Amino acid sequence: QKEVEQNSGPLSVPEGAIASLNCTYSDRGSQSFFWYRQYSGKSPELIMFIYSNGDKEDGRFTAQLNKASQYVSLLIRDSQPSDSATYLCAVKVLSSNYKLTFGKGTLLTVNP
Amino acid sequence: ETGVTQSPTHLIKTRGQQVTLRCSSQSGHNTVSWYQQALGQGPQFIFQYYREEENGRGNFPPRFSGLQFPNYSSELNVNALELDDSALYLCASSRDVNTEAFFGQGTRLTVV
Helix, strand or coil, X not given: CCCEEECCCCEEEEXXXXXXXXXXECCCCEEEEEEEEECCCCCCEEEEEECCCEEEEECCEEEEEECCCCEXXXXXXXXXXXXXXXXXXXXXXXXXXXXXXXCCCEEEEEEC | CCCCEEECCEEEECCCCCEEEEEECCCCCCEEEEEEECCCCCCEEEEEEEXXXXXXXXXXXXXXXXXXXXXXXXXXXXXXXXXXXXXXXXXXXXXXCCCCEEECCCEEXXXX
8 A cells, every 4th residue: 555645637627726636645643744846847845734634724725634534635726827737745754754755746737 | 945955956977877966955954855756756765864863764775875964964875876766866954854844956867
């Protein structure tokens, strides 16, 4: 079983719509959760992090964490063509020295 | 800009050669981690340094080694390069081991 799983996509949404990206993780000891955006040929850019169950909002982005279901999601409201990128979900676990474990990423395309 | 700087940005090496990649961490950050990202994959953890000590290692052979200096900058050394070592190498720094990590722009290594 993979430690962090994401749908590889591509996920295609029209401009102005809500994009919903999902991630599941296998280690119940996971303590912190991150969403990175990666444009083609560039390095990952941190866009959200969440440590507690519930929702966390930052501008057009909302991260949702459900530790009981081992599930974390990212919602992007009013999607823009500039949001087109690969979104990487990552977790940190104390027992693994807090290394970041990444999923393979979901490719999001926002169509004008 | 994350304040994390990597050098060089691109590098071409011949199989069997050795390479050193460098990373300057963000001011106030004492933890540096290195990741390897192959095309179409999420970043894979190589190792982490915390206050100049190795603090966790991923599933990479001993020919991958590293250092962290008193100013918390870091080096990644790879000996006996193989074709499969061709990848994007990412450095991430964080204020502490369990806090959010910020990536540099990466070094694209091509082994021919």
